[in-house]
Amino acid sequence: xxxxxxxxxxxxxxxxxxxxxxxxxxxxxxxxxxxxxxxxxxxxxxxxxxxxxxxxxxxxxxxxxxxxxxxxxxxxxxxxxxxxxxxxxxxxxxxxxxxxxxxxxxxxxxxxxxxxxxxxxxxxxxxxxxxxxxxxxxxxxxxxxxxxxxxxxxxxxxxxxxxxxxxxxxxxxxxxxxxxxxxxxxxxxxxxxxxxxxxxxxxxxxxxxxxxxxxx
Numbered sequence: 001x002x003x004x005x006x007x008x009x010x011x012x013x014x015x016x017x018x019x020x021x022x023x024x025x026x027x028x029x030x031x032x033x034x035x036x037x038x039x040x041x042x043x044x045x046x047x048x049x050x051x052x053x054x055x056x057x058x059x060x061x062x063x064x065x066x067x068x069x070x071x072x073x074x075x076x077x078x079x080x081x082x083x084x085x086x087x088x089x090x091x092x093x094x095x096x097x098x099x100x101x102x103x104x105x106x107x108x109x110x111x112x113x114x115x116x117x118x119x120x121x122x123x124x125x126x127x128x129x130x131x132x133x134x135x136x137x138x139x140x141x142x143x144x145x146x147x148x149x150x151x152x153x154x155x156x157x158x159x160x161x162x163x164x165x166x167x168x169x170x171x172x173x174x175x176x177x178x179x180x181x182x183x184x185x186x187x188x189x190x191x192x193x194x195x196x197x198x199x200x201x202x203x204x205x206x207x208x209x210x211x212x213x214x215x216x
Contacts, residue, residue, distance in 0.1 A: 009186070014195075036194075038204055057085070061085055087110055092119065097127060112130075115134065117160070129164060131166045133169065135150065136168050136171060137170055152182070168189070175210075177207060
């Protein structure tokens with residue numbers, strides 16, 4: 001199974017946020033998330049200096065390599081390449097997806113954040129391997145500048161474009177996880193539901209269980 005084939009099995013995609021980690025080291029938080037069933041990890045830190053970002057990403061890259069799970073770098077395509085990460089993820093206000101694809105080449109994964117079917121179609125045309133679609137539900141505190149929720153209907157419309165796998169993001173919990181699967185997403189990206197949890201491993205296990213594929 002290739003790395004890209006594995007994307008369709010990314011049920012639980014964890015995104016870091018040191019502001020929500022209760023003062024715990026990011027390595028400890030992500031190690032617990034992996035123990036609880038995380039399928040992929042994205043390093044995201046909008047407040048770090050360039051050096052802090054690189055060193056933080058490097059530490060988590062090593063952790064993910066040891067665990068044998070994909071490691072994605074948010075926004076900083078240059079850091080992803082320098083560290084030999086599995087790929088990078090860009091948003092609508094970051095480097096254009098087409099430029100990121102050119103830099104990453106065919107051997108690295110490219111994820112793109114989208115909130116509409118039009119953005120999804122454009123991202124796929126620009127070379128995205130997967131889409132981060134949302135926010136689906138009202139997020140807690142991880143992204144103060146988040147867009148208004150697109151809801152299950154908005155997610156369904158994005159999934160219906162049918163070009164690349166869709167990872168839902170935004171306010172996803174064990175209680176609503178089945179809704180994103182029913183809308184067509186292959187899995188969910190979570191931030192606060194795990195990073196801010198008192199018991200990260202247990203929270204990951206609950207989410208992973210809720211994100212098991214729906215029966216036909």
